[in-house]
Amino acid sequence: MEPANVDMHTSDVIAAFVDRERVDPIALKQALSTDDGRDHLIELLALREVIAEPAAFVPVASTAAHAKRWPARVVTAAAAVVVAVAGYQAGALSVAPAPTTSASVVAGSAPEAPANVATAPAPTSVIYLEPGVDWHQGGAN
């Protein structure tokens, strides 16, 4: 089956309609008044469904909880820690040793000590934030 043969203007009007953009109703009516125009509409819709083929990916929000998958609240909390710690570290760079494990939580891996800061040692442990874990000293895990 050959792709529908439509001119640029017709193609753009139908595409804009499919893309939920605002279109001139007279232009849309004209674009859809021919077999080729209607065929083009169907092809664009079919192409969209093909590209949206679900086997290729699963949206993050719909997956079951997994140890390595960070829910939005954890990402937010981790990001808030980054913001707070980054501000703290900016003021405390001259005091050695600077705590770096909090920043390590967000990155998920030990960050390199910047070459131009002689005093802060590289972190030696990485802590992953996991929901439901008791972080108090002596707590399980």
Added chain:
Amino acid sequence: MTHLVADLELLIADHQAGVFRYLCRFLGQREAARDLTQEVFLRVARANVPDTTADGRRAWIFRIARNLALNHVRDERRSRHSVALADVHRPATQELTVAIEQALASLAELDRDVFLLRESGGLSYAEIAAACEMTDDAVRARLRRARQQLRERLERPIVDQRARGVRLL
């Protein structure tokens, strides 16, 4: 701080799924897309959210995602050699996935960016124009070109989809 965290939660809730879908299609790798999605929102958390409309914020977030994806692809090209997939036997769904990835890879880079921002990210033409720093007319032209090429390359899957029926997504 509570106010900032709440705003950030809203941004994540509104855009995480769209960013993840976009990165999945852009990168063709779910794990990398997941990692980069987290990186996008960590950067959003560190940056000053622009004082603009909801559409403007969305365009800004997707610009971050796009830049990270482009950097990731560049780094991958430097560090890996590609594996030829043509001779590997795959189930039908995986054949389709590969066909889609190859069709997308055949597009000009900017045409593909615009197409994925529209189809996977769900951005409007104005948001795409802001994210890619181009005019609305340029967005339309690139979308037109990308769709034309994809219709030719994915003719068979499109015909099959038509037989199953279509709907407005």
